[in-house]
Amino acid sequence: MMDHILVCPFNEKLLSRLKQRAVVINTKDFNIIRYINKELDNSNKLHAIRVQTDKPLSEIHFHEEWGKIPLAVYSPEFGEFKNLLHQLNLIRKLNIRIFLSSQHEFNFTGLRILSSLQIACGLYFNEEPHNWDSINDLMHYAIYTKTTHAPIEPFHWVAINYQPSEYTDYSFVYFNNPTQYLHLNDQEQIALTAEDLAKGNFIDQGIKSLDSIHKNKKYIHAENVRYEIMLQMNDCSFCQAFRICLAKFSSLKNKNQTCKIFFSDFLNAADFALSKRNKGNQLWQL
C-alpha cells in the first residue's frame, strides 16, 4: 500500500505515471502555477506547489487567480516592506505559506510582520545558521505571544504535534520526512529528502518500486537512523533536546553556544504548548 506524498518536478510525462497519487510539485516558475493546478486537477491529488525563488518576497507578483491552490513559497529574503504593502490583502486571500531563509537578519522581523498580519509563514534554515539568538526570539514570539498572529513554522508545527512519548521531527514542514514524503526526479530516481535528491543519494528507481518501499533496506535504515546517532555517542545523543532536533545540526562545532541552547528552549516551549493544549477548555457540543 503506497501512502507517501511524492515530491517531484513538474514533468507531465512523470506525473502521468503518478496518477491518483498525492504530489508536491517543485518549481521555480510562478508563471506555471495555474497551469500545474489545471493539469493535475483530475489526475493527481495536489498536496502543494513548492515554489523556490531567488527573488525577495517583496518582488514577487502575487495573483488573485492562484485562489485556493496550496502554495509554499520559499524566498531568500523579505525585501522592502513598502513594496509588499499593496499586495498584503491579496496574499491573505491565498492558500499560501511563505518561507524565508535564516540567512538574512531582517527576515526575522519580516516573519513577525507577516505573522502579525495573519499570513502563515515559516523559517527555513540555511546549512549553518549563525543567528541562533534571532531564531530563538522568533520561536518565543511564535509560541508564547498571546496576541493573535498566524502560524510561524516550524515552531507552530512542533507546538501542535509534540508528544513527550514520540520523537518530533519538524522536517514534515519542509516536505522532508521520509515516513510521509519521498522525492523523485525526472528519471524516477527516488530519494529520502530533497538534499539527498540533489546530491544523488538515491534509494531506488522507478514508480513501481514505490509500492514496496517499506521493504527497501535504505528506507528501513532511515527509519532507524536515530539509533545510529545514539551509537556515535556524540554531543547530540547526550543533549536534552535530541527528541525534537534529531541531530539536524550535528556538524556544528560549538553546539553548547548555538543549537543546544535554542533547541532546549524550543523543547520547553513545546512542553508549554502541550500543557496549554491539554488545559484548553472544551466547549460543550451542540
Next chain:
Amino acid sequence: MAVVIFKAIEKCNSNCIYCDVIKKRQDEVMNYELLKLIFIRMNEYLKDNPDENISFTWHGGEVCLLGPDYFKVAIELQDEYCSETKTRIDHQVQSNLTIITQEIIDLFKKLGIKQVGSSFEPIHHIRGFGANRDSHLYNQKFIEGIKLLNKNHLTWGVIYVVHKLSLKMPLEIFYYLTNLNIRSHPNFNQVKLYGKDKNNLAVTGEEFADFLGAIFPVWFKNQDRYPNVQPFSRLLKNVKENSLSTVCESSGICSFRWIYIGPDGETSQCGRAGDYSILSYGNLRNNTFEDIMHSPQRNQLAERQTVLPESECENCRFWGICHGGCPLDAYMTYSDFMKAAPSCDATKIFMEKYFEPVTGLTVDFKPR
C-alpha cells in the same frame, strides 16, 4: 503474587565489569526434567492457592543463550503441566538483547511477554564482550536487539547501574537514556560491590544521592516529558499518596513472596541471594513451592521488620519508603540481617538534600 526469579543459566555472553553472576557456574543449564518439575511445582502451588498468581522472571546470565528450543520446551511443559493454571503465570524476561533473534521473540510472545527488561551503559568498556569489554560491538548488537523488539511491538526498559565513572555526568547519562528510549524511562540503581573494589567503581551513599540529586530537579520540573523515571516517580508517589514502598528491596514485605531458582534446582530468596549463596531454601527436587515459601529461614527476614523499627531505624522518618533497605545487602556488608542496609545513607541524603527542598514536601514515615 509470588515472584519467581528463574536462572536456568548463569552463563553470559557479556563481561560487565560490575556483575557477579558471571563468576559462578558458567556452564550449567537447567535440564528439561528439572524444568518440567518447576511447572509441576507451580501448578501445585496455584491449585492450592486459587487467589494467587506467579510472576515468573526469566533471568540469567543471558537467557537468550538458552536458545529457542529451550523456550519451546518450556511452552510445551507449561501447556502440559499447567493447563488450568497457566493464565495465572505472568512471564517476564531480563536480557542484554545482544543475541536476541526473531525466533526467540516469537517464543517470548507465546509466553505472553510484552516487555523486555535490559541494561545499558553509554560509558565505554563497562558493559562489553571479552576481556577488554568491547562496548562498541556490544552497543551495536544491543541496538540491533531493540530494533527487533520495536519491529515486534515489544517494549523495553533499562536499568542503569550508577558507578564511579557515572558520577561525572549524571545529566548527560539521563538525557542519553531518555533519548535512546523515549517511552520507557530508566531505573537508576547504585552499584553493589562486595569485597575488593579492584576496578575502583564503588560509590558511597552520598555519591549516589548526589548523582540522583543532579537529575531530580530536571525530572521534577519535566515529569510529563520523563514519566516513570525510578526511583523518582515511586518516591514522589509514596510521599504524595502516603503509600509505602512496594519495590522489593525497600518494601519490607519480600520475606514470604520471592523465590530464586538456580540451574541445579536450588532455591533461595531472590537473585541477589542466589548470586551469593545466602539463604538456601532447599532444592526443588525435594521441596514443593509451599515448602519453599514457608522455609523457616525466611522468618529472619520477617523478624528484621520488627527489630529495625525498635533499633537503628526507630526514629527514622524515611522508614516507610526504605524499610531498612535490602536485607541481602545488609547481610553482605555486615554479615547481619538485623542491620539497616548501606543504601539507607543514600536514601536519607537524597531525601533531605534534594527531594524535600525541590518538591517542598516533608516526609514523615516513621515506624509505628
